[in-house]
Amino acid sequence: MAKKQVFGEEVLAARAAQRKMAKVILSKSSSKGKVAFQETTIDQDKVKDFIAKNKS
Numbered sequence: 001m002a003k004k005q006v007f008g009e010e011v012l013a014a015r016a017a018q019r020k021m022a023k024v025i026l027s028k029s030s031s032k033g034k035v036a037f038q039e040t041t042i043d044q045d046k047v048k049d050f051i052a053k054n055k056s
Contacts, residue, residue: 019043020044021041021042021044022041022042022043022044022047023039024039024041024042024047024050025037025038025039025040026038026040038054
């Protein structure tokens with residue numbers, strides 16, 4: 001049987017303070033038919049706004 005891991009208040013506070021990041025890859029096509037990819041790492045909470053702003 002596995003032991004339940006016990007965390008101190010400091011460890012729990014540090015985990016809560018960590019930023020959740022997401023990698024977003026957008027594709028953009030040029031007038032010549034070539035496709036370029038843009039890779040960005042942003043906060044997880046701002047992903048939907050970023051995608052909506054950069055939609056073509």
